[in-house]
Amino acid sequence: MTETNEQSTKSLNFIEALVEEDLREGRNGGRIQTRFPPEPNGYLHIGHAKAICMDFGIARNYGGICNLRFDDTNPVKEDVEYVDAIMEDIRWLGYQWENVYYTSDYFQQLWDLAISMIKRGLAYVDEQSAEEIAKQKGTPTTPGIESRFRNRPIEESLALFEKMNRGEILQGTMVLRAKIDMASSNMHFRDPLMYRIITDHPHHRTGYTWKVYPMYDFAHGQSDYFEGVTHSICTLEFEVHRPLYDWFIDQLQQDDYRPRQIEFNRLNITYTVMSKRKMLQLVQEGLVSGWDDPRMPTLCGLRRRGYSPAAIHNFIDKIGYTKYEGIIDLSLLEHSARETLNESATRVSAVLDPIKLIITNYPDQQEEMMDMVNNPEHEDAGSHEAPFAKELWIEQDDFMENAPKKYFRMTPGQEVRLKGAYIVLCTGCKKDETGKVTEVYATYDPDTRSGLPGSERKVKGTIHWVSAKHALLAEVRLYDRLFSVENPSEEKEKDFRELLNPESLKVLNNCRVEPWLADAKPFDNFQFQRIGYFSIDPDSTKDHLIFNRTVSLKDSWAKSNPL
RNA sequence: UGUCCCGUGGUGUAAUGGUAGCACAGCAGGUUUUGGUUCUGUUAGUCGGAGUUCAAAUCUUCGCGGGACAACCA
Numbered sequence: 239m240t241e242t243n244e245q246s247t248k249s250l251n252f253i254e255a256l257v258e259e260d261l262r263e264g265r266n267g268g269r270i271q272t273r274f275p276p277e278p279n280g281y282l283h284i285g286h287a288k289a290i291c292m293d294f295g296i297a298r299n300y301g302g303i304c305n306l307r308f309d310d311t312n313p314v315k316e317d318v319e320y321v322d323a324i325m326e327d328i329r330w331l332g333y334q335w336e337n338v339y340y341t342s343d344y345f346q347q348l349w350d351l352a353i354s355m356i357k358r359g360l361a362y363v364d365e366q367s368a369e370e371i372a373k374q375k376g377t378p379t380t381p382g383i384e385s386r387f388r389n390r391p392i393e394e395s396l397a398l399f400e401k402m403n404r405g406e407i408l409q410g411t412m413v414l415r416a417k418i419d420m421a422s423s424n425m426h427f428r429d430p431l432m433y434r435i436i437t438d439h440p441h442h443r444t445g446y447t448w449k450v451y452p453m454y455d456f457a458h459g460q461s462d463y464f465e466g467v468t469h470s471i472c473t474l475e476f477e478v479h480r481p482l483y484d485w486f487i488d489q490l491q492q493d494d495y496r497p498r499q500i501e502f503n504r505l506n507i508t509y510t511v512m513s514k515r516k517m518l519q520l521v522q523e524g525l526v527s528g529w530d531d532p533r534m535p536t537l538c539g540l541r542r543r544g545y546s547p548a549a550i551h552n553f554i555d556k557i558g559y560t561k562y563e564g565i566i567d568l569s570l571l572e573h574s575a576r577e578t579l580n581e582s583a584t585r586v587s588a589v590l591d592p593i594k595l596i597i598t599n600y601p602d603q604q605e606e607m608m609d610m611v612n613n614p615e616h617e618d619a620g621s622h623e624a625p626f627a628k629e630l631w632i633e634q635d636d637f638m639e640n641a642p643k644k645y646f647r648m649t650p651g652q653e654v655r656l657k658g659a660y661i662v663l664c665t666g667c668k669k670d671e672t673g674k675v676t677e678v679y680a681t682y683d684p685d686t687r688s689g690l691p692g693s694e695r696k697v698k699g700t701i702h703w704v705s706a707k708h709a710l711l712a713e714v715r716l717y718d719r720l721f722s723v724e725n726p727s728e729e730k731e732k733d734f735r736e737l738l739n740p741e742s743l744k745v746l747n748n749c750r751v752e753p754w755l756a757d758a759k760p761f762d763n764f765q766f767q768r769i770g771y772f773s774i775d776p777d778s779t780k781d782h783l784i785f786n787r788t789v790s791l792k793d794s795w796a797k798s799n800p801l
Numbered sequence: 802u803g804u805c806c807c808g809u810g811g812u813g814u815a816a817u818g819g820u821a822g823c824a825c826a827g828c829a830g831g832u833u834u835u836g837g838u839u840c841u842g843u844u845a846g847u848c849g850g851a852g853u854u855c856a857a858a859u860c861u862u863c864g865c866g867g868g869a870c871a872a873c874c875a
Contacts, residue, residue, distance in 0.1 A: 249815055277875050312874060368873055375871050379803045382871085413873055423804040425871050434873035454875050477806060478870045501806090508812085514875095556824065558814045560807090563868060567812050570825050580838060615838070646836070655834055688834070700834050768835045795836040 251559040253500055257296055257469060266468045266495055270302025273467050274328070274335070275309045275458070278320035278442070280514045281529045281536045282327045284550070284571075285505040291554045292471055292502065294333040305465060306335035310342050311457050313441035321442070323529075327537040331547050341452075341461050342443050348452045348460055349403070351490055352414060352432060356395045360489060361432060362388055363398040364415050371413070374420070375428050381421035382428045388417060402435050405449045409435045414450070418485070426482045432456040459483040460490065462497040470497050473504045474561065505557065506565040509719035509739075510535045511726055516734055525735060526720075532786050533720045533742050543717060544763055544773030544788030549578040565725060572789045579763055579771045579788065584612045587624060587657070587702045588751040588766040588785070590714055592631035594706060595648070597662060599681045600628040605705075608658045608688065610752075624752045626659050629706040631750045636701045637678045639667060642799075646699030648678055655700040657767065661686035661693070702767045709750035712783040715775070716744040749785075756780065763788070 250258065261268060274293040276286065297304035306328065310316050328335070355361040364371065364387045376382030399414055401407050414433035422428055433450045440446050459482075462470045470483075480499045487497065506512060511520075512535055520526045520534070529536050532543035540550065553574035557566055587610070606626045613619035632648065641649035648654055648664045655661050662680040670676050685692030722739040723729060729737060751766075758764070760776040770790035778784035 251814095255817085275875090279875080309875065315874075371873080372871075377803090377871055380871095381803095410873065425804085428871080431873060436873085451873095453873075458875085474806075475869065476875090478804080481805090503807090556813080560814075562807055562813090564813060567825060570813070573825060576837090585835075585837095611834095614833095614835085644836095657834060659834095661834095693834075697834085699836085702835075765835085765837080768837070770837095791835075791837050793836070798836090 252561070253292065253296065253469075253471060253502060253559055254299070256498075256500060257300055260468070260498070261300065269466070269468055270297060270300045271466050271468045272297050272302065272304045272471060273307050273339075273462065273465065274304065275307045275341075275461075275472075276324050277309045277312070277315070278317060278324060279312075279315040280320060280518065281323055281538060283512055283517070283535045283537060284507070284540060284553075285512050285535075286327075287331060287537060287550050288505045288554055288557070288559075289471070289473070290328060290331060290333060291551065292559060294335075296469060296471070297336075302468070303336040304333075305337045305339055305467075307339040307341065307461065307465070309454070309458065309461075310340050310442065311451050311454065313436055313439045313451065316442050318442050323538070330537065330541065331550060339461075339465060340443060341457050342441060344457070344461055344464055345444065345448055345452070347464060348457060349450075351460060352399070352452075352456075353396070355416070355432075355489060356399060356414075357392060359392060359417065361395070361414055361416050362390055363395040363402070363412055364388075364429075365398075365412050368410065371431075375425065376420070378423075378425060384420050385415070385429065388415075388429070399433075399450075402433070403448065403450045405437055407435060409437045411435070416456070416486075424478060424481055426455065426479055427485070430455055430482060455479060455482050456486055459486045459497065459499075463487055463490065463495075466495070467497045468495075470499045472499065472501055474501045474563065475504070477501045501561070502559040503561055503563050506563070506725075506727075507535065507571060508565055508568045508724040509721045509726075510568070511721070511734060513727070516727075519735070523735070525738060532715070532717050541761065542776065542786065544579075544761070544771060544786055545575055546578060546582070546763065548582070549575045552578050568719060575771065575789045576792070579765065581615055582613075583763045583765040583771055584619070584622075585610070585614070585765045585767050586752055586755060587704050588712070588714070588749060588755075588769065588772070589631040589633055589702070589704050589709070590746055590749045590766075590769065591634045592748065592750050593634045593637060593675065593678060595630045595632045595637075595678045595680060595703065597628050597630070597660075597682045598665065598679050602628055604628065605707075606687075610658045610754075622754050624658065624754060625705045625708040626656075627705045627707050630656070630703040631706050631709055632678070632701055632703050634675075637664075637667065637675065639675065647701055648680070648699075652699075653697045655686075655697045656682075657700050657702050658688050659703070660684070660688075661695065661697050704750050704752050706750075708753045710753055710756060710783060712749045712751045712755075712785060714746045714749045714772070714785045714787065716746065716787045718742050718744075751783065751785075755783065758783075765791075 272293045294304045374383045413431050415429045418427045420428045530538035530542045607623040608626050610624050637648040660682040662682045665679045667675045668677040726734045726737045760774045763773045771788040772785040775784040
């Protein structure tokens with residue numbers, strides 16, 4: 239194994255440190271194997287991305303392998319729809335698993351193991367109701383009591399377990415339990431359920447073949463063991479399960495090899511919710527447009543919002559892995575997007591809230607093609623052309639009849655630069671009977687065309703524009719935080735649905751974008767100069783362009799000049 | 802009145818007994834054909850007490866605070 243080298247500058251997180259320690263001590267013969275084990279019962283979100291980057295990252299960085307395993311032990315909630323979506327999202331993040339496994343592949347092995355445990359007196363069939371079993375569990379501070387079936391003859395349990403799986407026992411009336419310790423201080427040791435009967439739902443892969451299904455605690459560790467997983471990395475809520483994970487593995491261990499469960503903190507982000515239950519509720523109640531609503535923290539939602547895999551990785555790299563349960567500022571996610579997109583997004587002109595600007599001294603029929611730099615961060619990104627003419631659209635915001643001192647935009651008597659074109663002098667405006675400004679007037683200085691020496695003159699402001707004659711009409715969807723409070727899950731008084739931000743989506747239907755955008759494809763990223771980063775929605779067509787705002791540009795003017 | 806886990810600026814994260822650093826957010830300024838980017842400066846932190854040590858964010862201990870665990874979910 240490669241020891242310390244150029245990596246010395248970057249400190250390891252505690253999981254990497256543990257892995258390196260295992261490697262140093264030669265555990266499992268120096269082999270590294272991880273797994274990403276989603277249950278196919280929902281869509282992946284940004285929190286899963288954190289886990290995926292860990293699982294696949296450890297394998298990649300330490301010369302190991304990472305498998306994808308669908309933890310499909312509960313047919314009631316699972317579906318192939320989710321299997322496909324999960325695989326798509328992982329690939330999108332840029333990872334490729336070594337193998338795809340399903341816990342359901344191990345149903346026979348798990349069954350055999352359960353039989354062996356019954357034979358060894360380590361498991362028994364309990365005929366009590368769920369309520370009785372729950373009552374006998376005790377509480378964290380009081381011991382439980384033993385089931386009256388706990389010490390039934392081994393042959394009896396064996397026969398009943400067989401009957402359970404032949405469909406001869408009614409669902410909900412019998413379970414298989416491990417015989418451990420009803421007085422344990424760890425609730426999970428109080429004779430945990432190993433199997434329950436499910437006959438009313440087909441399994442998405444095995445159909446009605448099995449009538450009994452293993453529970454998580456029994457199946458997960460065993461599956462890790464069957465596969466040869468060395469590091470079973472999961473989130474903190476499984477910490478109390480770890481002793482049981484180890485206990486079950488003790489029951490079948492045949493050699494020196496041992497998988498090791500390590501837990502890290504789950505990702506929380508301000509102004510959103512990350513629980514599957516709550517996300518499902520938002521989708522089912524139509525409070526968002528679907529799992530891929532750009533306001534959702536799902537990977538498909540973020541993708542539709544305009545986040546690239548690079549932006550997601552950039553974010554995950556910044557947040558770290560610890561055992562402290564905190565909440566990350568949404569601004570860090572936004573920063574990660576801006577930082578990534580600033581490097582890659584092509585700059586274009588788009589006017590979201592248009593007002594007409596007429597260059598009064600520009601020849602009526604004249605048109606010029608202006609050279610527009612694609613990305614000032616990268617010269618080799620080249621440039622594209624945009625048409626300029628007498629009538630332009632500019633932002634309403636960029637004109638003020640009576641402007642404050644530090645307003646560096648269009649106001650009568652002030653010069654401003656039209657980005658990539660000419661310096662113009664604002665001469666006035668036209669208003670309707672209500673006093674609303676309907677047109678802005680300016681004169682241009684022909685010597686100041688961009689590229690000409692005359693353009694070197696300093697002017698305080700630069701604004702963007704599009705040619706009125708050539709611009710394309712577009713719909714622009716402005717997304718903002720989904721919730722109006724930092725931590726909706728912490729709010730005790732109100733239901734989380736009452737905390738939704740009513741302004742999380744604003745649709746603008748009268749936007750004008752430069753004609754060069756006519757051929758843009760879904761998920762392409764652009765910077766609308768001076769406004770923000772936008773990407774093409776998958777519903778967008780040539781005749782009806784739709785842009786989603788990924789994130790706005792930082793705006794120190796708006797910040798210091800609130801309305 | 803149990804077991805386990807966790808407490809470092811507003812937020813997240815480093816420092817593995819030896820100078821408390823980084824990022825985001827904030828504030829102030831320089832540069833700029835994006836009020837973007839970039840650059841510079843700056844505000845702000847080891848939960849508390851006791852102990853060990855030449856030296857403690859780090860080790861011990863007692864508190865305090867937060868979280869997880871009592872689904873036929875994963």
